[in-house]
Amino acid sequence: MELLSPLILTFELAAVTTLLLSFFAIPMAYWLSTVSFRGKSILESITSMPIVLPPSVLGFYLLVFMGPHGPLGSILQKFDIRLVFTFEGLVIGSMIYSLPFMLQPVQAGFEALPMSLREASYTLGKSRFQTFFRVLLPNIKPSLITGIVLSFAHTVGEFGVVLMIGGSIPDKTRVASIAIYDQVEALNYGTAHFYSAVLFVLAFAVLLTVNTVNKRIGGKVI
Amino acid sequence: MIEIDVTKRIKTATGEVDMHAVVDIEKGGFCSLFGKSGAGKTTILRLLAGLTNPDDGVIRIDGKIVFDKKNGINIPVNKRKCGFVFQDYALFPNMTVKQNLEYASTDKKNVDTLIEMVGMTELKDRKPATLSGGQKQRVALARALAAEPEILLLDEPFAALDADMRFTLQNELKEIHSTLGITTILVSHDKGEVFKLANKVYMINDGVITSHGTPEEVFTDTTVSGKFKFTGRVLKIEKSDCLFILTVAVESEISTVVATRTEAENITVGDRVLLYTKAFNPSVQKI
DSSP states (O other), rough: OTTTTTHOOOOHHHHHHHHHHHHHHHHHHHHHHHHOOTTTHHHHHHHHHHHHSOOOHHHHHHHHHHHHTHHHHHHHHTTTTOOSSSHHHHHHHHHHHHHHHHHHHHHHHHSOHHHHHHHHHHHHHHOOHHIIIIIIGGGGGHHHHHHHHHHHHHHHHHOOHHHHHTTTTTTTTOHHHHHHHHHHHTTTTHHHHHHHHHEEEEEEEEEEEEEHHHHHHHSOOO | OOEEEEEEEEEEEEEEEEEEEEEOOOOOOOOEOOOTTTHHHHHHHHHHTTSSOEEEEEETTTTEEEETTTTEOOOOOGOOOOEETTTTTTOOOTSHHHHHHHHSSSSSSSHHHHHHHTGGGGGSHHHHHHHOOOHHHHHHHHHHHHTSSSSSEEEEETTTTTTTHHHHHHHHHHHHHHHOOEEEEEEEOOOHHHHHSSSSSEEEEEEEEEEEEOOHHGGGGOOOOOOSEEEEEEEEEEEETEEEEEEEEEEEEEEEEOOOOHHHHOOOTTTTEEEETHHHTTOOOOO
């Protein structure tokens, strides 16, 4: 069990991150696709930062921000909540780190839908809510799958951010990528091989499944 | 009764203009907005449906105010009961023909009747992507009707179709209008179509309504045909004493010609005919 713990933790983290991100990023992507305002490109640049920033930079600032003396950490401290070196902290860090990978494909999907689909639904007497769930979302399925898979895969593969804000606490924050690093450092190549091979095979299996599924829906994902 | 009296700044071919649209349409009528593309026809349709907001003015439908800038009234688009048929049909790609209608319908029982009315029963389980332009158009019309609108708005619905399909669908639309008696507004740039379907037309040029009235009043006077031999489609046949008066659409022009009984005998509305005259007395006018 101890051997599998980093793998289980990795997939738990990826699953929770992707789930929470879906609730947050899909409405945000829709909102961004419908509005235009001054400063929209600034907002879009900020949300895209995790793509270009070295993960360690992002991790470092999150550590400072969420740490006991940081702006957020000191407030949460009063309620006895701690984010650094905890699983919850990792989830928040991962959500920020993977945000653009969910946001961008989904936003592009919404933007590619003809405006008339939404307008047609409204003229048929339907609310924004009904239109969103019954017309818009089902018609961007390939973008949704892309966003979900990329966020999941990206979270599985992260290293710098989790190392910075998670450390390497067994069963709590030691995810597979960090475990591999630790094992290599300890010259345990066998265990490192095991984790690496599992991630390798899983990554391939996920991409293969998604591409097969999406080919059936139409349009290639990655 | 629809009463529109609004202004809206629009972009036309000649630049930005403040369009002042005053349009009155009787209940159950068939009205057409006619003009070149970019003249503001579609904008009037969108203003009425609530898809675009006027800059100022009032819109009333059957006496009920749906938009009033001064009093801050603006009934949202999904409460206006304006069925809208879009130029690109806007069928929902994730739903079959039947599901498209079911989504729209207020009463599921009407769905099969409507599908049958537009002749799509065989294809009701197909997705829109597998349908032809004419079929999509039929579904779009049936879907708009499924929501039981008070007004039917059609934005150049036949523009993307070939001539024969356009002709067939115009007839079907005419039939549907006379069966259901729903107030209909059609945006068009095809005089023949307007003449055939509408009983009132508003001519719009660069955001200005230049004339309105029956299609005869608006179009016939301005039509000067310079050709001696041309083919056209018969729109209307009227008997006048022992003669017949034929209204014929030739390309985008409308002409009226006199025919004897022997000539008119075999001709019905919709036939293609050849109009010709010997040039004994051509009138010449400098243009």
